[in-house]
Amino acid sequence: xGCLGVxxxxxxxLYQDGEIIVxxxxxxxxxxxxxxxxxxxxxxxxxxxxxxxxxxxxxxFGEMALFERDVRTSTARAVGQARILTVDRRTFLRGISEDxxxxxxxxxxxxHRIKDLTGRLAAYENPLSEGRAxxxxxxxxxxxxxxxxxxxxxxxxxx
Amino acid sequence: xIRTGRGFAKRWARMADSDQCSLSHGxxxxxxxxxxxxxxxxxxxxxxxxxxxxxxxxxxxxxxxFTHCGPAGCNHCGGIVSESLLQRLxxxxxxLPSHVVQRGMDSYTLHMDVGTVRxxxxxxxxxxxxxxxxxxxxxxxxxxxxSFDGYLNELAIGKxxxxxxxxxxxxxxxxxxxxxTCADGHNRNYDLAVVATGINSHFVESVCERVxxxxxxxxxxxxxxxFQLGRSMIEETLGNSMHVFLLDIPRLEFAALIPKDDYATxxxxxxxxxxxxxxxxxxxxxxxxxxxxxxxxPHACHCLPRINVSTARYPFDDRxxxxxxxxxxxLFKDGLGAAYRTSKAAARxxxxxxxxxRDFEQNFWPLCRTIDAxxxxxxxxxxxxGLIQKARFSRRAVLRMTALEQAxxxxxxxxxxxxxxxxxxxxxxxxxxxxxFHPAYVGGLIWNLAASNWPPVQRRDxxxxxxGV
Numbered sequence: 156x157g158c159l160g161v162x163x164x165x166x167x168x169l170y171q172d173g174e175i176i177v178x179x180x181x182x183x184x185x186x187x188x189x190x191x192x193x194x195x196x197x198x199x200x201x202x203x204x205x206x207x208x209x210x211x212x213x214x215x216f217g218e219m220a221l222f223e224r225d226v227r228t229s230t231a232r233a234v235g236q237a238r239i240l241t242v243d244r245r246t247f248l249r250g251i252s253e254d255x256x257x258x259x260x261x262x263x264x265x266x267h268r269i270k271d272l273t274g275r276l277a278a279y280e281n282p283l284s285e286g287r288a289x290x291x292x293x294x295x296x297x298x299x300x301x302x303x304x305x306x307x308x309x310x311x312x313x314x
Numbered sequence: 315x316i317r318t319g320r321g322f323a324k325r326w327a328r329m330a331d332s333d334q335c336s337l338s339h340g341x342x343x344x345x346x347x348x349x350x351x352x353x354x355x356x357x358x359x360x361x362x363x364x365x366x367x368x369x370x371x372x373x374x375x376x377x378x379x380f381t382h383c384g385p386a387g388c389n390h391c392g393g394i395v396s397e398s399l400l401q402r403l404x405x406x407x408x409x410l411p412s413h414v415v416q417r418g419m420d421s422y423t424l425h426m427d428v429g430t431v432r433x434x435x436x437x438x439x440x441x442x443x444x445x446x447x448x449x450x451x452x453x454x455x456x457x458x459x460x461s462f463d464g465y466l467n468e469l470a471i472g473k474x475x476x477x478x479x480x481x482x483x484x485x486x487x488x489x490x491x492x493x494x495t496c497a498d499g500h501n502r503n504y505d506l507a508v509v510a511t512g513i514n515s516h517f518v519e520s521v522c523e524r525v526x527x528x529x530x531x532x533x534x535x536x537x538x539x540x541f542q543l544g545r546s547m548i549e550e551t552l553g554n555s556m557h558v559f560l561l562d563i564p565r566l567e568f569a570a571l572i573p574k575d576d577y578a579t580x581x582x583x584x585x586x587x588x589x590x591x592x593x594x595x596x597x598x599x600x601x602x603x604x605x606x607x608x609x610x611x612p613h614a615c616h617c618l619p620r621i622n623v624s625t626a627r628y629p630f631d632d633r634x635x636x637x638x639x640x641x642x643x644x645l646f647k648d649g650l651g652a653a654y655r656t657s658k659a660a661a662r663x664x665x666x667x668x669x670x671x672r673d674f675e676q677n678f679w680p681l682c683r684t685i686d687a688x689x690x691x692x693x694x695x696x697x698x699x700g701l702i703q704k705a706r707f708s709r710r711a712v713l714r715m716t717a718l719e720q721a722x723x724x725x726x727x728x729x730x731x732x733x734x735x736x737x738x739x740x741x742x743x744x745x746x747x748x749x750x751f752h753p754a755y756v757g758g759l760i761w762n763l764a765a766s767n768w769p770p771v772q773r774r775d776x777x778x779x780x781x782g783v
Contacts, residue, residue, distance in 0.1 A: 163545075163554070163575070164415040166400065168439040188404040213409055241439055242401045246740070250402050253655070253681065256362070256662060260407050 166190055167240035170233035179230045183220030184244045189213065192237030197230045209234070218261060221247050335490065335633060336668035337505060339369050343664070344494045344504040345475075346482045346517065348376025349447075350650055351638025352510035353466035353475075355657035360473040362665035372475040373502070375482045375494070380448050380464035388448035390514060390619035391649065392538060392572055392581035393462065394556070395443040397435075398740040399651040410443050414465045416574035417444045421555040422737045424716065425600040427562065428709045431717045432555060433730050433737075442556060442738065444574050459575075462650075482517070485634075487525045492633050505633065506669045508660065510653075512639040513622050526631035531622035531642065537582040537592055539616035547606065548573045557604055558737050560703050563594050567696055568646060570737075571604055577614065583646045587618065621649070625686040630674035635660045642682045645689040646696070647739025652685060692743035695736065698750075707767045714766040715758055728755040 167190045170176055177183060179199055187194075194210045207229060210216055216231050221244050233239075250257045337343070343359065345352045356372045363370045395403075395410065403410065418440030422433045435441045445462035460468070471477060484495035491503040507525075511517040518530050543551070552573040559569040567584040582595060595601055602608040622643055629641030637660050638653040656678075663669075663677040702708045712729065719727035732749055735741040749755060 163417050163549075164412040166410060166415060166418040166440045166443055168437050188409075190409060213407055215405075240400065240404050241436070241441070242405055246398050246401045247405065249742075250398075250405070253684075254658060254662070256658070257402060257405055259365075261405065 165238050167238045170237045170239060172233060172235050174233045176231040176233060176237075176239055177217055177227050179228060180226050183217055183225075183227045186215055186218040186221050186242045186247070187231070188215045188240045188242060190238040190240050193234040194237055194239070195232050195234050197232060198228070199230070215242070215261070215264070218265070220244065335505075335670045336673075337363075337368065337370060337664055340371070341368075341505040342371045342373070342503070343506045343508065344482075344492070344502070345372060345374045345508045345510060346485075346494070347510035347512065347638075347640075348374045348378070348380075348467055348470075348477065349463055349510060349512060349638065349653070350466050351512075351640070351653035351657045352376070352508070353463070353470040354654050355508055355510060355637055355661050356470035356475040357466070357473050358658045358661035359664060360470075360475060362661055366665050368665060372470075373478045373504075374467070374470060374475050375478045375480055375496070376467070377479055377481040379479075380461040380467065388446075388617075390538060390617045391447050392570065392579055393445045393447055393574070394570075394572060394648075394650070395445055395462070396648045396651050396739050397441040398738075399648065399654055400441065400443055402651075402654065408469065410445070410462075410465075413459045414445060414462055415443045416446055416459070417554060418442070419444060419554050419556050419573070421553075422734065423555045423557045424713075424733065424737075425557060425559045425561075425604070426709045426713060427600060428706065429713045429717075430600075431713055431720060433716065433720060433734055440554065444556075444572050444579070446574070482521070485521050485525045487633075490633075492525060506664055507634045509634065509636045509640050510638045510657070514619050518626070518636065518640055522634070522636070526634050528629060528631070528636060529627040531626045531639075532624040533620040534585060534623050535587050535618050535620050536584075537580075537587040537616065537618055539580050539613035540577045541580065541605075541611050542577050542614045543605075543611065545576055548576070548578060551604060551606065552578060556737070559595075559598070559600055560699070560709070561595070561598055561600060562703050562706075563591065563598065565591055566595060567700070569595060569601070571601075580613075583621070621646070624689070625682055628675075628679065629682060630671060630678060632671045633669050635664075635669075635674055635678060642685050644685060644739060645692040645743070647692075647736075651739065655681060655685070688742045688744055691747055695743050695747055695750075699736065707763065710766040711759060711763040715762040718762075726754070728752065728758060 167188075170192075176187060176194065179197075189210050189212055191212060194214075194216065196207045196210065196216055198205050198207050217227065219225070219228065221242075247257075345356050352374055356374055360370065360372060393416070400410065419442040420435045420438045420440045424431050424433065446459075447463050448461050467477060480496040480498060480500055482494055483497045485507060486493045486495070488503060491505060492507040493501060493503050494507060495501045509518065509522055513531060513533055518528060522528050552571065554573070556573070557571040559571075561569070565585040565587075566582065569580065569582045572579040572581065582592065584591065596610050599608070602610055605611060622639055623645060625642035626636055626640065629636035635641075637656045639649060641656055643649045643652040659678050659681045660674070663673055667673040667677045702712060712733075715729040716733060719730045728749065732746055732755070735746050
């Protein structure tokens, strides 16, 4: 099948390289699932951009908006062309009210993320860790980048 | 064993007396039918068993290969994966890859005699998937794609299910197991038998009813056909939009033209679709104008499958459960979504609760009842929709309100949302009805009824100019 055929059969919405999918501070009422391509989840610390995680096919992000009515805490940006499918809050909540096991995979992945972040935080807090030894304890430079190793253990991330 | 017609209390008492039965290490499960319900049941059963640290053997009995073109590999269905099912599957980590999807759709185009209007998905996102249940229509070129049913088979096999290419012709109850007999004499006992044969075979009445007193759902016939238009023609005429028709044709509830790769699938739903009704629809200007030069091409293949319009009573007994269309489905919509919901509920019950009639009564039957109750509301929604179809002045109001909403940038598009949910089957009918009683919606409809029908001169001008789109 040619290119036309493949594009025709794709689902979700196509984002171009560098296009913002969700922006930190915006209100949110849905989460997203990566169908194709890659997405970077980025946080802003005092004007510096930090890539918290790099996501690929089948990973989800923006899931916190399904559970609490708050603004997005990070930005998601397409890396290259990316196809993204939206999961509406209403559809999701309707689904888990009927079938709580719908959230099992999300809980499992979020648990991996907590484990991953705990490990990274422990490494950051440890005075003998590499970053501290280099004397860069303040988020905003190398230490922060080290806290947020994109694509480190555990799939997916964040809002 | 439970007998129907003895009243709920007696039925309950019998179930209370029945021995508790549950699945344990090495338990065997037979799934009769390898369509979406059977495959999804197997997938979720093995998934839950893994969580519960349970080792189960699952055999899926399916004589057909979904790699065949035409009726041999087809499950006779329009092949729409609704927005809500797509989103739920994505949440489960099940994606529909490009080689399974025939076309992603981003809108509905509503055709009525008073005009045409397009309802776009938010952000023009492709939220609906058109798929083939087999490997395409009769005499189609072999597709380099995998059918939806074939893909789900692969998912179940990937989880550890075994595909048995045999036709089940008999079932019997022997002590604490269900015996499954095949046409070639093969026989095996199972701790649980799951029936996912749909309602287009006589399996439930001729085989199931011998081991469990199950009363089949009521059925009605539909019409499905395939038009070979070619990819570029489909791009040009239908695009990535599902075309739905609300026409004043007696007994026709709904018709949809679904663009796929080289073909477009037509689905007609209503009260006992017959030749006369099909002819009336094919002659309607609204349908003909979807094709070049307003000429409806000959169809490549067609079928008159039956769909259920009620729920089986009762779709379970000790060690046996009916899922998907065999048990219940949503009225006219989202049959694949209902198959997903019932199959997962049955799998959850079998692993975490047990496989006795009481377990299914407490943990599976409530979902069937919810679907059944919602279908009753759906019948009311469709009867109101039928009234709108019959009255030209109300069709004008619906068209005007929808067209204005689609042209504007308001967040709340009340008429569009109701139509979208009716067409897509994404929301329960109960919710749709609730939204239809919202004062803002009722007020908007009254205003549009007045504005679209008065003064008559302007109305005629608007119709001549071609409203909507």
